[in-house]
Amino acid sequence: MNILITPKEQICKELTDIDSFLNITMSENAEEAVLRGNDLAVYVARSGKLLADAKYWLNEAMNSETMKTLAETAKNAKATATAINALVNSLCREERYLVDWCERCNRTATHQLSWCVTVISKAKEEMKMTGMYNNNNRQKC
Known part of the structure; x- marks a missing residue:
């Protein structure tokens, strides 16, 4: 099963690439929207x-024997559940960061893909309107 899980370093590298693409401002050109939309669909899936995969690594970190031992030690020391959770969360901060970053990239790519659809729909409507206008002018002549 682990062979299908992307290593944390690779997740970080891919997210850096995806994030760079997502930070490019798109014009309202329909052809650009089609090309960008194709890339965005891949980025949404990836x-x-x-x-x-990032959630897998977070769960692995939270379920490690070290974490269990630390949580048990904190519990025996009469630490509150909030304090124990804060300790576990702070020790898993890198894995949690990857989860948050993945979620942000996925959401952003999804919203940008919707924007591409809107730009393409607008261009189609403009083409229809231009075609209707041209047809009406020809008939009057």
């Missing part, structure tokens, strides 16, 4: 997979 960031979803990376999110699942």
Whole structure:
């Protein structure tokens, strides 16, 4: 099963690439929206997979024997559940960061893909309107 899980370093590298693409401002050109939309569809799928992998690594870190021992020690020392959770969360901060970053990239790519659809729909409507206008002018002549 582990052979399908993307290593943490690879997740970070891929997210850096995806994030760079997501930070490019798109014009309202329909052809650009089609090309960008194709890339975004891939990034939505890939960031979803990376999110699942990042959650795997977070769960692995939280379920490690070291974490269990620390949580048990804190519990025996009469630490509150909030304090124990804060301790575990702070020790898993890198894995949690990857999960948060994956979620952000996935959401952003999804919203940008919707924007591409809107730009393409607008261009189609403009083409229809231009075609209707041209047809009406020809008939009057």
